[in-house]
Amino acid sequence: MKLDYKINLQLTQESGQTSQPSWKLIENEYCNVCLINETPILLKVSQNSFNHLEVNYELLNENHDINEKLIHNEIAKIYDLNFDLIKFYKFLSKDKKLESTIKFCNGLRLFLTQNPFESIISSITSANNSIVRWTKSIDTISSKWGKSYNFHSGTFYTFPNPKILSNTYEDEIAESEGYNKKTIENCINNLKACGIGYRASYVKKASKIFSSKINPLDIKSMNFDEAFETLIKIPGIGPKVADCILLYGYGFTEAFPSDVWIKRIISYLYFDEEDVKVEKVRTFGMEKFKEYAGYAQLYLFHFARKSGLMNKLKPKN
């Protein structure tokens, strides 16, 4: 199936958005299992020209009511295809400092996970961590505790639900005690063994909350401020992680996730290299970019990476 939209698929997939790791690349196609009307489907997305996507798919059996219209809708949601990039670029062009981001980010879109809870855990594990490490961890968590589906192209895993994750062992000590006689060295069936370090306790606590007190879908129906306030009360979620979850996990495009890099970039571009507090950067970004704040953040971050600005802004020691 061919879909006509302006997008750079590879850029979007691999830009390190915290909603999820990039999909598995198999022979030029980005592949992942999704649920459409409860039916597991393997989506296989590729791109040969800039203005359209090629979408193939696999189902487990004939017993389903999936049609291409449904798949189209799902793909549009995942890559935020109904967002008007041209209009956004007009907005960027009005600001000389933002205009140059376009040529480095042309076709970059939000990459939203189907499963908000995956984004929550993904964002928590991204804190004070490297992209390579947290994405690997999320993949490991999926393969350990997610549901597995054997498609023709291979086995794929959905992300485990909050209840399952809240019932995992936090570390090898808890696992060893749980099994009573297992030696510590043999304990790999715990959160810490997925490489998330001290964030294991955050993941466990957050999972507990989302399996009992809050349904991840509740966040979607809240307004932005209410959603933000709800999220930052959860262990492991501070302002930056909350904004990432809201933007990349739920599509609240008014969020402006502010980390050290965005702080350096904004300070450099708009405050004459003055050391501006992260909290002020957040407010500044939200007020200046409004409904485009999230996209502006994504573009500024990626622009800084690709243009060499990041190297320039990196502290000497």
Place this chain on the structure above:
DNA sequence: CGTCAGGTAAAAA
């Protein structure tokens, strides 16, 4: 070997 990675929570000022 130290340092660092798209911060957060807890202690200290």
Place this chain on the structure above:
DNA sequence: TTTTTACCTGAC
């Protein structure tokens, strides 16, 4: 209230 400090861990 604001500012330091410790923190898993694999890669460099």
